[in-house]
Amino acid sequence: MKRFLLIILLLAAAAPLPAQLYHPGEVLDYRVSYRAKMFPNTEVGSVVVRTTAEPSPDGEAFYKVVGIGRTLPTYRWFFNLEDIYTIWVDTQTLRPVRFQSDIHEGDYTFESYYTYNWADSTVRTRWRSRKRPFSEKSMPLTAESMDAIALFFNLRTAAAESFRENEPATLQMLLQDTIRHLQYRFLGRETKKIRNMGRFRALKFECQLGTSEGFSFTDGTVFTIWISDDENKIPLYIESPVKVGSINAYISGYKGLKYPLTSLIK
Template sequence: MKRLLFSILLLAAASPLAAQLYHPGEVLDYRVSYKAKMFPNTEVGTVEIVTSIDSLPDGKPLYKVVGAGRTLPTYRWFFNLEDIYTVWIDAERLRPLRFESDIREGDYTFQSFYTYDWDNARIDTRWRSRQNPYEQRQMELTQQSMDPIALFFNLRSAEADDFREGEPATLRMVLQDTIRDLRFRYLGRETKKIRNMGRFRTLKFECELGSTEEFSFTDGTVFTIWISDDKNKIPLYIESPVRIGSIQAYLSGYKGLKYPLSSRDK
């Protein structure tokens, strides 16, 4: 479940563009399901991504994006999960300034905090699990290095015709004490049926998140994503294999989009 939430927050990260689409009032809702050979496709959780306006103490405007993943009430007796990721973005420069995560999965808890220093090209991170002392690290920052939520918005103002089918590319994601590479390939356009939402024209990507720095992908996360083929570029469907079966997430509701969802077939 946790790795799928990361997938959802990453799924639009396919091009290091300067112009990103942050639209206050936008809300994206997803349902998460699990499927195995001898196990029916069962909804087990939800993910919600909300964009709003915030500000610094000096009044400087910020965009605030919160991504929250939760187990459905029916399954909380078995495994109670609540993962919350928050990022604050400079509304003028469109760069992340601060990132926080608060992960609670059963008896496991984990917190992390990132502070971006773009002027000095560095990022300060600190993290801890349970009640252990905080660990911290300072790392070199590049234009392509961002937290999962900031990467989520990186693709959204690109033009579909800018993608080259089958052409591989790489982005970098900051995770506590390391920076992981995210490789992806654009697979082309495809019409995709989304449960309870209808059929959509989509852009399909195959993605792979490395497990450590550089290109160690032997135990990384692999997932396929379909995003709307319109100006919004919102994620519509995600599928990620797990050790037994697969996990899917699909759009179940939305509001406050900046542009019409014109990719939806009538």
């Protein structure tokens, strides 16, 4: 589940641009399912991503984006999971200001906090598992290195015509004390049928999240993602193979989109 919340939050579509799409009131709902030869396509979890506008105590305005992944009630007796990721974004510069994660997976807990300082191009990170003391690190910051949620919103205004089929590119994801690299290739356009939602015109990408060493993709996570072929560019369907079968996430609802969802075929 944590993998798919992060993947949904990593739109990974093109090289960085100054514009980002933060629209208060936007809500994206997803279902996560497991599929194998001996098992039906079983829904096991849900993910929701919400964007709101939130004033700070000192009067500044921020966009607040929250991504929450949960195990469905039917499976919580077996494995209870609730992962929450939150960022605050400056409404003027459209840059992330703060990030935090609060992860609960069975008996395992993990929390992390990032504070961005764009004036001197650094980010301060703090993280810990369970109730151990915090570890801290300060790292250099570039326009290409952001947390997972900021990357998700980065470039949603990119023109699809700028994508080049089979041309590899790399994005950078900030993760505690290191930078993880996300490699992707645009595979082209196709029509994608989504359960209970209909058929969509989609942009298809093959992506691979590098290992903790950063540049190694030999044993990183590989997944395929389809995003809506319209101005919203929202993730529609994600598929990732596992040792037995595959895990899939697909959009199950949406509201408050900034642009009409013209990719939906009537």
